[in-house]
Amino acid sequence: MNTGASSFSQGVDTAFIVILSISLFFLVGITVAMIWFVIRYNRKRNPKPRDVKDNTKLEIIWTVIPTILVLVMFYYGWIGYTPMRKVPNGAMEVKATGRMWSWQFDYPNGKQSNVLVVPLGKPVKLDLYSPDVLHSLYIPAFRIKEDVVPGLNNYMWFQADKLGEYDILCAEYCGVQHAYMLSKVKVVPEEEFLVWFNTREPESDTLESVGLQILKKNGCLACHSQDGSKLVGPSFKELAGSQRKVTTSSGEEKTVIADDAYIERSIYDPNAEIVEGFSKNLMVSYKEQITPEEVKEIVQFLKTLNEKK
């Protein structure tokens, strides 16, 4: 196990050590006893068994001792865990969105990032939000994990106490790209964090078109490339206005023109027409997340991808 990098690591690791040492003691003890008995009381060596009477005292001993030991384990598990649900006052609140299949972090000042950048030694609270299915935000180095449940205001918090970059993984199965729903948490000194926090990357506000921002906000680019490479879904490059071979939900194959209405259909009812070479049921409807006005912006943006060629 990697060394811990959050304020919880010590409590969790202590619980691990307590439980695993007691477990190892019993595993080795019982196994050795078993092997010893097999040798000592082998039928060849010991052809006549001894009659051993039941022993109530022994039964009580090996009921009471394990009871005490498991209560000790429970205790360490409990005290290692309690701080995880008690968010200190003044923690920075970041909205963590987990969606099929990417992470996004919204900071209090409106700054957005796909990487979770946090200051060293400061408490950070993550408000967990999912627009689609269950996910689980897991940072092994911090020893924390909490499910991202659609329709439920779940949360987690941590205080990083070691500089560095650590993996964020999705731990609750969420579909075809589950194993690729990865990100990083970057722990930086507070001064560096403040610089990053207060910098508005220019392209994200001024140069980037509204359509692209909407695509990024909804994680569309995790599955649809802009450069023609094939991901889970068809690329956006030269999509608008092109001829597309599709299979409808009734199994009929036909060729359609990717006009504005087609793009809207693809966002709101993605399984109605599946482009040749791709699988259905991988995308859910974005009716709840993307308004018709936003669809228009997306269409505008997709058209610009044609002009560049």
Place this chain on the structure above:
Amino acid sequence: MNHSIPSGGFFDNEGKPAWLAWLTTTDHKRIGLLYFYSLTVFFLVGVILGLLMRLELINPGKDLVEAQTYNGLFTLHGVIMIFLFVIPGVPAVFGNIALPLLLGARDVAFPKLNLLSWYLYIGGAILALSTLLVGDGPPDTGWTFYAPYSVKTGTNVSMAVLAAFILGFSSILTGLNFLTTIHRMRCPGMSWFKMPLFAWALYATSWIQLLATPVVGITLLMIVVERWLGIGLFDPALGGDPVLYQHLFWIYSHPAVYIMILPGMGVISEIMPTFSRRRIFGYKAIAYSSLAIAFIGYFVWGHHMFTSGMSGPARIIFSILTFLVAIPSAIKVFNWLATMYGGSIDMKPPMLYALGFIFLFLIGGLTGLVNGALATDVHIHDTYFVVGHFHYVMFGGTGFAFFAALHYWFPKIYGRMYDVKAATRAFWVLFTGFNVLYFPMLVVGMMGMPRRYYDYLPQFHLPNLISTVGSWITVAGLIYMIVVLVKGYRKGATASANPWDGLTLDWQTDSPPSKENFDTIPTVTEGPYEYK
């Protein structure tokens, strides 16, 4: 040496064509064998799916199949192994074959219902397997069918869920049958505490089957209703609650874990005294601990949900209850160990599998404590640690108990003996392969690799590689074991009625037993393991 398949006893078709005699039989031993053969087929299908999964995971990136195929593989591996092999497993096969024999009865209480249970099982199984072939592809949700993903995905979830529903009825009816049998059909003189411990284990198991299975039936139907009629039960987009689904699912599926393991423990409790030639130590403690596990097992389901968004106090209460359920298991292990003390131990294959069971179950049980403690569970929840843990319990525990029972009752069932030395070698191959396959999963889980991952980060490579090599050794061991048993079945030397010197009633009748089990119903005066 005889060179035909076993005959005589209950293998006599009484003039009917063989297929008709078997498919319309109400004899508990034949129904047990029907289960045995069908279970074996599904087990092997599950093994092949597991082997393919391990092969895909040998290296990071794509090795064999696409991600969507892989997701179908692990879902079907889970559904087949859990619902078609481990849950029916020991009770349906060895419960059916041995329970009436152990009780000195001629059959179970409801023989026709028993046959119906098998047909329901086959119906459910066919429905489950047909999800592979028809519709929009195999389900890709994992065997837990967690909402709302299971509601949204376009794959064949409804059919798989209905299959699990039908299989549930098979389980309920078997439980009802065994309960009635144990209450009403014990031979004269067999009071509750003169009953063999396998019967006690089945008794505790049957109550869980009867009381817990309906919950999952309803839950699974709720998924179908949500998918077909769009009624919002679990999907928040329709106004439902996904955490409610998890509660309902685990209210059944955690007690179901004890449906899987308790009968296995019962098998071990038969084998330990027979091969140590000693009265079992702590008979009552073992019997009561089965009931205690069955009872406490109802109240611990929440430990599957420590990170689900369940309320804080609930997490703490479920954690402490989970630790309490570990105690009766520990009591059993200590009593088995004490049974060996001062005995005259014969290391025949059934005993070897029983000791293998204890070792693997210990690892499975002790790693369960890591899952039960809150702080550690948060770290290893939904990682490979959990996958390693439950394979140690389900395969190392129930699976090895199944193999132990198979080697134990094989001469009773077929009237023939397998090659004992070869069976011992097969055990060691299987046992080694098992640990090479599953121990690295515990390690890579501690390192932070989540489960149900088609692809993984480079730091997780080595344990995955070792694990895949282990899967090959395991499969080699399984094949070796099967070859030895099939040889024993076809050409094995004739076994006596009581090759292991057992004292329970199953050994006091012919091998194979007659259709009626006993010429006259026996009367017992002593406890089941009174070696003198």
